[in-house]
Amino acid sequence: MQPMRRESPYPMVPVDEAQRIITAHAAPLAGEEIDALWAEGRVLAEDVLAAEALPDVPKAAVDGYALRAADGQAARRVLGELTAGGGEQLAVGPGQAARIMTGAPLPPGADAVIMVEQTEERDGVVQVRQALRAGDSVHTVGQDIAPGALVLAAGTALGPADIGLLATIGRVRVRVWRRPVVAVLATGDEVYEPGAQIGAGAIRDSNRYALLAAAREAGCEAISLGIARDDAEVQRQAILAGLARADVLITSGGVSMGTRDLVKPLLAELGTVHFGRVAFKPGKPTTFATVERAGAAPALVFGLPGFPVSSLVSFEVFVRPALRRLQGDARPERARARVALAEPIAAPPDRPEYQRAIVSWEGGRLVARSTGAQGSSRLLSLRGANALLLVPGDGQVYPAGAELDALLTGPLVQY
Structure with a gap:
């Protein structure tokens, strides 16, 4: 058993300095190509440009009549009806109009659309109640998206509207940053699984499950490493197992000044501890380290306090922004x-x-x-x-x- 320490060997760093240190080590992971139509929650690793104009031809913006604005409010003979997907062929000349549905291509000769509410049709003749200008109620070529336009920028966290945009421009594959794998380890002789029968002084492991949920909410793949008892070799092996499986390791407990607080010495042995205390409440013992790995980027390790609130608050302030940065999020902060x-x-x-x-x-x-x-x-x-x-x-x-x-x-x- 190690002796009780009277003073921490780690200076207490300000919050902004701790965040700066973490940011310097949280570069985006490798990119991968996935199905664009099922990419919600992922972060783009490329700019997405439009290959063609949207709309590709002039289209009606409303249900009504396609006509020539220069004819003024004179009555028009209705030639037929155009629908968005019907493929009807007709041309509008002077004194003529075509019934048209929203989204249907504007027929040759027409340069405006009037809403059906502003007309009256009888016996194949439509009466116009309002003067028009060329272009009224018409979606012009490239009005929504111009050819070559930036549709979505790298670093965008994809939401429902973004998936819709990708579908609209015909992108079925897209390059995104890989999601980090986050391993969570609880420590302590007093810690037990939530369903276990516990004695006086023991506690149920809320931290590991809360942190796993927080990692998933942040867009990561989360794996549980269970509970490591207060034994240096047991915790060493658990940490090494986590480092072998994950990009980020989060430990809960074991980072204070007690004789059974083993995490910081182990991290100093296995890697580099960049800070071991932060000047904030709650969560002063919060620790950040990196561990080199053969053939892979260094793993990020966060040693979080054992108190439940300290653990989750420290996650919000220090861990979550790093997890979002690893995913390439251009706006990782809350x-x-x-x-x-x-x-x-x-x-x-x-x-x-x-x-x-x-x-x-x-x-x-x-x-x-x-x-x-x-x-x-x-x-x-x-x-x-x-x-x-x-x-x-x-x-x-x-x-x-x-x-x-x-x-x-x-x-x-x-x-």
């Missing part, structure tokens, strides 16, 4: 907003704190409410939270109505 406090908040005197909050839109501004007691072990403080409130470590009391920055981690709440 959105940040200025919010007004619904009630006073007392800032800690020494370190900035990321307090759990519920942010809503009220009275024309964003308002933040605390989720209650902010203890590191109280996982309920994260339940329902949609933001992390950035409280400076200046010891001040911020009154109701004061404004602070917040990371928005979920949808806004409506009251």
Whole structure:
């Protein structure tokens, strides 16, 4: 058993410095080509350009009549009907019109479309109730997308509209960044599976399952490494197993100053510890390391605290942006907003704190409410939270109505 340490060998780095260090080691993984029509959630590794104009021919923007604007409001003889996929052939001359459906190609001779609501047809003759100009209610060639136009840029996280765009321009294969594989390891003699019978002082392993879910939400493939007891060789083998299977290893617990906190010494033995403490609450012992691997990029390792809230908050602040960067996301950070406090908040005197909050839109501004007691072990403080409130470590009391920055981690709440 190692002796109790009285002082950490790792200097305490500011949050922004810790984030800068991680960013320097979180380059996108290799690209791969996949089915574009099932690529939602993936991040483009290439610019997608349009091969052709959209629309490719002038088309009706509304249901109505295709006609010549120069004929004014004179009555027109209706030649027939054009539908979007019908393939009908006709040409519109002076004093003529064609009934036309939305999306149908404009017939030769016509230069405008009038809405059916602005006409009256009787006995094959349509009366126009409104003067027109050439181009009215017509989608022109290339109006939506010009040939060679940038449709989607590399770094775009693909959503439903993006999949629709890829289908629209006929892209059925697309190059994306590979998703990181993230392995999660829990540590501790006191930690047991959630379904196990436990004795006094033992705890159920909430961290590993919460972190696995968080990694999946961030777009990664997540694998569980189980629980490693407080034995240096057991944890060494578990860490090595994770490094062999994953791009990123996340450990839970074992990073503080106790005699059974083995993770930091093991990471220092196996790789390079870039920082071992961060000046923020909750999660001061958060650790970041890299481990070289033969034939592969260095693995990123995050040693997160054992307290459930500290673990998840540290994940949000440090791990999630790195996972998004590994996927090539051009915007890996959570959105940040200025919010007004619904009630006073007392800032800690020494370190900035990321307090759990519920942010809503009220009275024309964003308002933040605390989720209650902010203890590191109280996982309920994260339940329902949609933001992390950035409280400076200046010891001040911020009154109701004061404004602070917040990371928005979920949808806004409506009251």
